[in-house]
Amino acid sequence: MNYRHAFHAGNHADVLKHVVLLALCDALTAKPAACFALDTHGSRGLYKLDGEAAQKTGEAQDGIARLLAEAPRNPAIQRYLAAIKACRQQHGAHAYPGSPWLLAHALREQDRIAACELHPEEANVLRDNFAGDPRIAVHARDGYAAVKALLPPKHGTVKFARGLVLIDPPYEAQLDEFDAALAAIREALARWPQGMLALWYPIKLRRALQPFYRKAAALDAKSALVLELLVRPDDSPLRMNGSGMLLLNAPWQFDAAMAPALDAMRAALGEAGAASRSEWLRSPA
Template sequence: MLAYRHAFHAGNHADVLKHLVLTRVLRYMGEKDKPYTLIDTHAGAGGYSVEGRYAQKNAEYGEGVARLYDRKDLPAPLADYMSLVKAFNPDGQLRQYPGSPAIANFLLRETDRLRAYELHSTDHRILASYLESRPNTQVSDRDGFSAIKAELPSPTRRAALLMDPSYEIKTDYAKVLTALREALERAADTVVMIWYPQLQLLESTQLVQRLKASADAAAKKGWLHVRLTVAQADERGFGMLGSGMFIANPPFTLHDELAECLPLLVERLGQYDGANYVLEQKTV
């Protein structure tokens, strides 16, 4: 995990789905006057150059955010997310992609708290510099999974938790599941957002059912699951087919907002005729 750099993947189809969900959750939480806390367990560098050598290696953003950037017919939730990407590119050209801390920096109010965790030393330094002037913010180089006990319950009572590890180490699947259980045990109404890659691996295929079972037992407001499949595996069965987001205690508005956006995401981001999406929820 310490070798992982998100810059290679910045702005790809998985970022589009993840950051669309994050934008909608933070918009919803910001509608109430009371402040809230966002905990980002794998925050990355905050922003990424899509013109740099990392992003250019595979140019994954070209099959992700670049396919939406100049469109004028986006549904309102997608248009809102894309407006944040454009705000990160003040000259109008797609040169930089905002990571989750940058999206949070756009959407959190001064009274809202941000707790960002990043283990990679270089990315941690970049992130700390980027967020140094933001009030009510702490950037840590500690393990984000282990920080949940310290962060929840939050002093603000209202909290959102974003977990998007690289899953390059298979133990991340178990850690995500344990972290969800711990977060809901400590604060059962926390909005927990979990990103996962869609791979032909046992750990990946079993994860969602295990997350559902944990949320069924502990989440006050049920759960929502969305998956966007954009590609086929190669001849050896390898490759990322797509990705998903599992949200415990989702905003009640989120299902309909995603339903409005997903057909267009399949159309624009799909790389084969069988591209598809799944959207399901359980309410309490």
């Protein structure tokens, strides 16, 4: 496994993923009961956009840098930008938070987080980054296998009825990764049917994803929602033209809350031919 997210931190895909992630966290914390979050591919959880990896690709310039400059007034995006500001106040002007940091920022003292990372070096950095937070357990292990090992979640005698599983794989296996991710989702739903599941996926050619959409619609969940941001037309299989989030058991009216945010991200980050999409593959009952 050679993937390092540091090369891509803060790009347009991260913007979409993290805006949605924070909105899901806010839906969870709107109720007082403790909740649990599992991040299956946590990487190092915190990045420096002035570091060698980020500077080499420059992807953040067309992602978080552009969004900060535009500063859309949409509430979900403002929530995200406030988290970026909080991260930079704590870690420096060029810091960028990964999903474990955002989970720790958004969730509460009574909540618990498990973050997994398979790559040994990245897992060690992840552990060091969150060594002072007792809410977070870092697991140097395969995130897909962790779904079976850690669900249904419990902490001591506490069992969590509510929570989130974030699956954000590197897609080194290209389209074959979708099968592994969907298998993990099926396992998670069988073990924790009331949990929310969120899968991030890249979009090169959307028509190539039709089998994935059909399989996602058939999952044994109360609902299946896709939220997508294309920053350019999906006319090339050689580059990532956009990305999406598949949400199983999404919060009530989450599509309506996210649609304006998708439009604002498209306007701020998109080139000619950019598009956004919010669609139920399976509508909630």
